[in-house]
Amino acid sequence: MTEAAEMSATCNAGLYVCAIVAAPESSIALRQCVTDAPGDIRLIGQGDFSAVVMVPTADAIVSRDRQELVRQLLIHQQLVESFMAVAPVLPVKFATRAPDRESVELGLKLGRAQFVAAFDSLSGKTQFEIIVTWDVAAVFAEIASEPSVAALRAELAATAGGAGPEGWEPLGRLVKAALDQRRAETGKVLLDALTLVGVDSVVNPILDDSLILNLALLVSSDKADLLDQCLEDLDTAFHGALSFRCVGPLPPLSFATVEITFLEPAMIKQACTLLELDSARSSEEVRSAYLRLARQAHPDVTTDQSESAGIAVLKDAYRTLLSFVDAGGPVVVSVQRQEAAANSG
Numbered sequence: 001m002t003e004a005a006e007m008s009a010t011c012n013a014g015l016y017v018c019a020i021v022a023a024p025e026s027s028i029a030l031r032q033c034v035t036d037a038p039g040d041i042r043l044i045g046q047g048d049f050s051a052v053v054m055v056p057t058a059d060a061i062v063s064r065d066r067q068e069l070v071r072q073l074l075i076h077q078q079l080v081e082s083f084m085a086v087a088p089v090l091p092v093k094f095a096t097r098a099p100d101r102e103s104v105e106l107g108l109k110l111g112r113a114q115f116v117a118a119f120d121s122l123s124g125k126t127q128f129e130i131i132v133t134w135d136v137a138a139v140f141a142e143i144a145s146e147p148s149v150a151a152l153r154a155e156l157a158a159t160a161g162g163a164g165p166e167g168w169e170p171l172g173r174l175v176k177a178a179l180d181q182r183r184a185e186t187g188k189v190l191l192d193a194l195t196l197v198g199v200d201s202v203v204n205p206i207l208d209d210s211l212i213l214n215l216a217l218l219v220s221s222d223k224a225d226l227l228d229q230c231l232e233d234l235d236t237a238f239h240g241a242l243s244f245r246c247v248g249p250l251p252p253l254s255f256a257t258v259e260i261t262f263l264e265p266a267m268i269k270q271a272c273t274l275l276e277l278d279s280a281r282s283s284e285e286v287r288s289a290y291l292r293l294a295r296q297a298h299p300d301v302t303t304d305q306s307e308s309a310g311i312a313v314l315k316d317a318y319r320t321l322l323s324f325v326d327a328g329g330p331v332v333v334s335v336q337r338q339e340a341a342a343n344s345g
Helices: 004-009 028-036 066-084 102-108 112-122 135-142 146-159 165-197 221-237 267-275 283-297 311-327 336-344
Strands: 014-020 041-046 047-055 089-091 126-136 200-203 211-220 242-250 257-262 331-336
Touching: 014 102, 014 112, 014 200, 014 257, 028 066, 028 257, 041 102, 041 126, 047 066, 047 102, 066 089, 066 135, 066 165, 089 102, 089 112, 089 267, 102 112, 102 257, 102 331, 112 331, 126 135, 126 165, 126 221, 126 331, 135 146, 165 200, 165 211, 165 221, 211 221, 311 331
Parallel strands: none
Antiparallel strands: 014 047, 014 089, 041 047, 126 211, 126 242, 200 211, 257 331
């Protein structure tokens, strides 16, 4: 069986797109990476860029089970990192699924300008994940000894001790405010020091009380030693009261993640039907059709919702066709920072 025939035969279930690599499909280093990687991994090239894709097996569908999902995400990340060792890489959003090889090739073609800009901006830079934690029990003990907290605790013990849990709510709010203030003050000192070393940063959400800072830091490749020294200096400045964990170098996931949406023909056809269009030729045509039907479906105009599509359904169709028209085809490509991707989701 030829390579083309084999690809066609194995791609009936689609392809997971994992990364965009700044190297041609013929690259010996990339091909060796494919050989070494676990699973059925392929390269799809378009000029001097290649997409790393995974041919899914029957049990490789993205799971809804949290533990299995974490395992699959780890496999995805490890695959991306393995290619990062041989060429510059742009990670693709996890679980991005293309219907076939031709769709991936079109995505590479349509996204070329964005890929070039992203690779240029990230040239000579790498991402590190820095997580700083503290001993929550020790911090709470220190807060408990603060005069304002100790005084309120004594007052509540005398007046609200028998009033049930709700009677102690003022104390809980005071302790929470003190904890948040300490975290903000400590986090600012850490952030000010670390951002002097990096060229860009993304502050990730704090998800539990033990965390002070969860930072993605973009660092020039020749400044990694400075980052190590900065972390050592901060550890000394805080007298070992904080725990520092630095992971990297990593793909620049927080600063440039490729998002690719594959609009299948049936989806476009259904959206055109909903908006009563023969085809989607221009954004003005799509917008006009949506506004006309949205006015007809508005509750102030009609009470018979069975006669017209709901506003939400029309809006989805409108967005689909607008994406199709703006992209100039059935593949929509964007390269976004982590915050922009989260907000658009």
